[in-house]
Amino acid sequence: MLLRILDFSGIAVFAASGALVGVSKRLDIFGVCVVGVITGIGGGLIRDVLLGINPPTSLQNWPYFATAFAACLVVLILHPEVRRIRSGVLVLDAVGVGVFATGGAGIALASGAGALAATIIGMITAIGGGVLRDVLVNEMPLLLQRDLYALPALLGAMVVVLADLSQMPEDAGLIAGSVIAAGLRLLALWRGWNLPTAPRLAGR
């Protein structure tokens, strides 16, 4: 139940982040909603396509879609206010990364994916929406460049898979993975952690 609430929070926050990007790119209101909804449910769409879940869960069940759409409407009306509560949005975004990564890995395991596939698909569930958002508005995906973002998702998914391999109860893995992923993401934001780029190897 808690995880379900967090799941919908993640969709709403991701959708709002996409809608904000759409507003700042001066898209029309329909374009803002398209980018927002895709950012909110895109990670899950890719997960379902990779796992062969047809039609995708977020289209077959209206609450997912409605949550994403409602978040876009809120942004359209209140975007200056939403920007002002940026730190709150970032915390929810970190929670979204954690919940999406662990939930995606759990669904993949339940669909018969192996350990590696479940880990990767979990990570993709968490970062796919943001990547689609950036591709649609013609930007290089931010998460490739800076800001520890995909690594927490990868770790969260990995925790779920390891918990499954060691036959721990599923909820324990989901909760532990979400906490670890969200915590690492928040730590990275707070401390400004980044991954290095490739060494230049100058002078060789």
Added chain:
Amino acid sequence: MLLRILDFSGIAVFAASGALVGVSKRLDIFGVCVVGVITGIGGGLIRDVLLGINPPTSLQNWPYFATAFAACLVVLILHPEVRRIRSGVLVLDAVGVGVFATGGAGIALASGAGALAATIIGMITAIGGGVLRDVLVNEMPLLLQRDLYALPALLGAMVVVLADLSQMPEDAGLIAGSVIAAGLRLLALWRGWNLPTAPRLAGR
């Protein structure tokens, strides 16, 4: 039968629009055909992937592919002429939007998709090819920015789903939806209708 002819017209017109973009981006002749074919059949490809129709219809049945390819060849040879009949192309493009949206929604319903999924997948069938075209040539998709384009597709798909829910004959929904979508698209082109961007909320 009429819908079938319109369907192939839609593929041809979409493919031609993609090929024209390829020509103006100075792609080589193979690149022009790749972008053109993907624009023509891309919406249906995404529809089939979301619905789990494998391999996709437009690859398993050569007339779809051949139609798209032939349209690209015509553009390669006659692109100045094609540009000159731009208003004719725009009318056919509007028809394509209508037919693709309603056809996509109909196929989705027949594959067991729910009302929401069928509506969204119908819209994606109509706009997916153009979005893939713009992503491939590294532009922000036009339809996010201006020009009432996706909304007619959404309405057309919605009509098909509503007709299905109210147990009207399938053809009635397909024809009504196509006419409404194409008509709205043409009206928007003729009157220069656009959707607004998000309000600035200045002074708050």
Added chain:
Amino acid sequence: MLLRILDFSGIAVFAASGALVGVSKRLDIFGVCVVGVITGIGGGLIRDVLLGINPPTSLQNWPYFATAFAACLVVLILHPEVRRIRSGVLVLDAVGVGVFATGGAGIALASGAGALAATIIGMITAIGGGVLRDVLVNEMPLLLQRDLYALPALLGAMVVVLADLSQMPEDAGLIAGSVIAAGLRLLALWRGWNLPTAPRLAGR
């Protein structure tokens, strides 16, 4: 067995090409690995999604993923050296194009795809990774613009399908198609062959 070794060589070389692009775009080390791995296994991912092979082969079997990942690590550490052996990389890349195109077509036929679908899916297997790489780093895909690249892939896939239609032994088609595709690619590189752009038709 030989084809298997070539297959893994193709993954490694494609992944290395993606990682090199990531390094030159100044992505962080995680971003370099993401772009590299996607370039290495992306063509196969798209193939599996189009054929309904869920979860995709390259995620269900760790050697594929591990090969791509290892190639990225090598590039991260040794990228100046990798650049220096550029001609060797180009030869392996040509081999990769051939092996991916024929292998993709063979897998498509085995999954029940028709002749056209198998040809196109074979070509997509060979070029998909590079297209995803260019879309992710926000460039127009190189192969649309110049450098005979997709055409050898198309021909290689076509040879496999024709061999299947004429009931030749599968290995003969795979080997012949790979040799033809890789050979044509190398010839094009060596002689600087390009396809023309669309004729201007000036003066009409």
